[in-house]
Amino acid sequence: MSLNAIKRALWVYHINTGSCNGCDIEILAVLTPRYDVERFGIMLVGTPRHADVLLVTGPVARQMAPRLKRVYEQTPDPKMVIAVGNCGLEGGVFYESYNLVGPVDQHIPVDIYVPGCPPRPEAIIEAVAKAWVKLEKAAEK
Amino acid sequence: MKDEGMTTTYTIPVGPIHPALKEPIRLDLKVDGEEIVDVDVIVGQVHRGIEWLGMNRNNPIQNIYLAERVCGICNICHPFAYIMAVEQAAGITPPERAEYIRVIIAEMERIHSHLLWAGIAAHEIGFDSVFYLVWRVREEIMDLIEYVTGNRVTKAMFQIGGVRRDITEEQFPRIRKTLAYYKSIFNQLKTVFLDDRTIRMRTKNVGILKVEDALKLLTVGPTARASGVNKDIRQDQPYAAYADLDIKAITPDMLTGTVVGDVYDRIIVRLLEVKQSIEIIECCLEEMPPGAILAEPKMAKVLNTLKTAEGEGVGRAEAPRGEVIHYVRLEAGRETLATWKIRAPTYVNLMAVPTILKGAQLADVPIVFASIDPCMSCTNRAVVVNRKTSKRASFTNEELHHLCVEKTRRLSNELAR
Amino acid sequence: MEILSPEEIVESFKAALGSSFIDSKIYQREVAVKKNLFQAIWIYVKREAFRQAVEHTCKLQEYPHLSIISSSDLGDSVGLIYHFTIYYGHHLKELSLGLCINLPKEDLKIPTITDMVPGALFTERETQEMMGVEIVGIPDNRRLFLPGDFPQGVYPWRKDEKGPHDLLRVLPGREKK
Numbered sequence: 001m002s003l004n005a006i007k008r009a010l011w012v013y014h015i016n017t018g019s020c021n022g023c024d025i026e027i028l029a030v031l032t033p034r035y036d037v038e039r040f041g042i043m044l045v046g047t048p049r050h051a052d053v054l055l056v057t058g059p060v061a062r063q064m065a066p067r068l069k070r071v072y073e074q075t076p077d078p079k080m081v082i083a084v085g086n087c088g089l090e091g092g093v094f095y096e097s098y099n100l101v102g103p104v105d106q107h108i109p110v111d112i113y114v115p116g117c118p119p120r121p122e123a124i125i126e127a128v129a130k131a132w133v134k135l136e137k138a139a140e141k
Numbered sequence: 142m143k144d145e146g147m148t149t150t151y152t153i154p155v156g157p158i159h160p161a162l163k164e165p166i167r168l169d170l171k172v173d174g175e176e177i178v179d180v181d182v183i184v185g186q187v188h189r190g191i192e193w194l195g196m197n198r199n200n201p202i203q204n205i206y207l208a209e210r211v212c213g214i215c216n217i218c219h220p221f222a223y224i225m226a227v228e229q230a231a232g233i234t235p236p237e238r239a240e241y242i243r244v245i246i247a248e249m250e251r252i253h254s255h256l257l258w259a260g261i262a263a264h265e266i267g268f269d270s271v272f273y274l275v276w277r278v279r280e281e282i283m284d285l286i287e288y289v290t291g292n293r294v295t296k297a298m299f300q301i302g303g304v305r306r307d308i309t310e311e312q313f314p315r316i317r318k319t320l321a322y323y324k325s326i327f328n329q330l331k332t333v334f335l336d337d338r339t340i341r342m343r344t345k346n347v348g349i350l351k352v353e354d355a356l357k358l359l360t361v362g363p364t365a366r367a368s369g370v371n372k373d374i375r376q377d378q379p380y381a382a383y384a385d386l387d388i389k390a391i392t393p394d395m396l397t398g399t400v401v402g403d404v405y406d407r408i409i410v411r412l413l414e415v416k417q418s419i420e421i422i423e424c425c426l427e428e429m430p431p432g433a434i435l436a437e438p439k440m441a442k443v444l445n446t447l448k449t450a451e452g453e454g455v456g457r458a459e460a461p462r463g464e465v466i467h468y469v470r471l472e473a474g475r476e477t478l479a480t481w482k483i484r485a486p487t488y489v490n491l492m493a494v495p496t497i498l499k500g501a502q503l504a505d506v507p508i509v510f511a512s513i514d515p516c517m518s519c520t521n522r523a524v525v526v527n528r529k530t531s532k533r534a535s536f537t538n539e540e541l542h543h544l545c546v547e548k549t550r551r552l553s554n555e556l557a558r
Numbered sequence: 559m560e561i562l563s564p565e566e567i568v569e570s571f572k573a574a575l576g577s578s579f580i581d582s583k584i585y586q587r588e589v590a591v592k593k594n595l596f597q598a599i600w601i602y603v604k605r606e607a608f609r610q611a612v613e614h615t616c617k618l619q620e621y622p623h624l625s626i627i628s629s630s631d632l633g634d635s636v637g638l639i640y641h642f643t644i645y646y647g648h649h650l651k652e653l654s655l656g657l658c659i660n661l662p663k664e665d666l667k668i669p670t671i672t673d674m675v676p677g678a679l680f681t682e683r684e685t686q687e688m689m690g691v692e693i694v695g696i697p698d699n700r701r702l703f704l705p706g707d708f709p710q711g712v713y714p715w716r717k718d719e720k721g722p723h724d725l726l727r728v729l730p731g732r733e734k735k
Contacts, residue, residue, distance in 0.1 A: 022213025
């Protein structure tokens with residue numbers, strides 16, 4: 001299978017909807033020389049308009065839900081959404097709290113889930129690789 | 142015809158989603174030209190209702206793991222303070238060996254947190270290569286933490302009445318090896334951060350917090366110590382093994398002789414604290430008392446004691462960012478806690494942000510805000526308003542970050558001339 | 559500024575507050591190998607003398623350190639504790655001092671202390687929005703942590719009918735409590 005849909009390496013945008021930062025520092029650690037995801041060209045960009053993949057962390061706090069939707073709409077197609085961490089799956093340890101409005105897939109469609117509290121950097125790299133493969137398959141159709 | 146008298150304000154919203162700071166917060170900055178006149182801090186985007194969960198859903202032992210996830214960076218200090226409060230309320234005394242192990246883990250966390258901050262601060266100024274190098278250096282302490290506790294980030298070492306895992310004599314040589322590595326590169330770190338001309342130009346006399354303001358606004362942690370305030374819980378109030386060690390609060394005059402209270406002083410304080418942490422861990426390894434690690438190994442008995450106990454307790458710990466305080470009240474016959482109040486250090490330090498940023502330039506906002514080491518998830522959150530033209534302009538944090546980096550380039554070019 | 563022992567501090571409060579002083583408690587514990595003493599004092603005062611008590615604390619220590627204001631729902635009343643610490647900066651001599659005030663639920667009002675301790679602003683705002691206590695004279699009345707569209711009159715830390723019971727998220731497959 002050749003990589004045809006995206007002509008360059010994946011650009012990733014990270015959005016924090018209220019997480020404890022554990023997943024966020026593991027995402028940053030993925031960029032640093034130990035795990036070094038930039039040798040594949042995968043880069044963290046500063047605006048959703050340049051991104052191919054959205055990395056969403058955190059249980060969705062009440063204030064962040066409309067912003068999450070807006071960022072999703074600003075990202076151009078084709079795009080993939082990865083929910084990183086247990087909080088995005090079902091609230092993590094914070095389930096039943098009064099200020100949370102549901103896991104990420106109640107607001108935007110999620111393609112890949114990465115469980116863990118926080119997941120190891122290797123798991124995050126595997127998730128981005130799976131997202132790439134999924135994008136390619138979707139483009140072939 | 143120019144209207145000199147008419148001043149109108151620009152409001153530039155910064156946040157809550159921005160690429161420079163990894164956490165959501167909103168800053169409303171009122172700007173007059175390029176100079177900041179007023180700041181309004183709006184938080185609440187990370188409010189997860191943890192205290193409510195602790196009081197209504199969890200039993201006290203489950204709360205330890207909830208307290209860990211208040212913040213992923215200062216992961217040890219929250220359970221530390223919580224457990225001290227519960228032990229005070231229920232009348233449980235941990236054994237001495239457990240107190241020493243708690244201190245070793247807490248100091249390892251301090252090293253990792255300060256190195257993380259140093260990388261982020263370098264990134265804000267524009268030295269991305271320093272950011273990558275410092276985070277590579279940080280991986281050594283993360284490996285050590287994984288070796289000792291089993292995980293990189295959420296460590297789950299604490300238990301009511303002691304600690305869950307022991308640090309045995311076989312593990313000491315590995316710990317000493319990592320500490321020796323850090324001692325060998327410490328001078329290089331100091332040279333990179335403190336002797337570089339551009340970093341000096343960008344951080345000296347920027348974001349000054351005076352002593353009286355720091356005392357009145359109740360600032361804590363390295364932010365306060367950099368302004369000359371002598372507050373450090375490890376020095377002042379005896380808790381865990383710190384009571385046996387002779388710790389001195391680190392203020393910038395230990396290195397430079399004077400106290401200014403700017404961003405440069407905060408870098409000094411944090412780097413010297415890394416050195417202090419290495420010495421504390423070595424001291425604890427030497428003097429570790431033998432014995433048990435848990436006051437009561439059977440968890441069912443502990444839960445029973447907590448269910449019938451009545452009392453209140455206050456636990457204060459020194460996190461990498463400042464003072465963490467937990468207040469716990471237990472009621473007899475109640476399975477959950479009766480009252481739980483958490484207060485993290487950034488909560489108080491945020492009140493100092495308007496004072497620090499007044500008079501600063503727009504391009505300095507990222508580095509000054511990062512210098513107080515904000516951890517929003519601990520706290521539970523910059524709209525810039527330009528007075529002259531009263532237009533609402535939206536600066537994303539990426540644009541602010543670019544401004545900060547551009548100023549560095551401009552200054553280095555001037556220096557090179 | 560001299561360093562007083564906990565008993566002397568309690569006596570000085572008794573003298574300053576007179577009849578408004580209700581009770582006091584001193585807690586001490588030996589820590590680690592060298593058995594240094596961790597000390598905490600709790601002082602119970604009546605609401606009328608609250609500002610006097612804070613002024614007296616400012617006399618004991620210039621710029622006392624206020625850590626947080628904690629509030630508990632005690633059924634018919636709300637208990638507020640102002641957690642101060644004094645004698646910071648002195649090696650192993652810092653004391654935790656808690657000023658405890660009880661407010662009846664029909665009349666939840668207490669004066670502000672931001673003129674004496676400007677750093678109390680955030681914690682007073684949080685007590686207002688989370689417990690429903692009205693802080694008289696507070697300079698900034700806005701909500702701190704709760705979002706703007708959170709319903710008025712719902713106070714998350716309360717255990718009575720005003721708690722956030724209707725706002726809890728129900729997990730799929732479970733029933734509402």
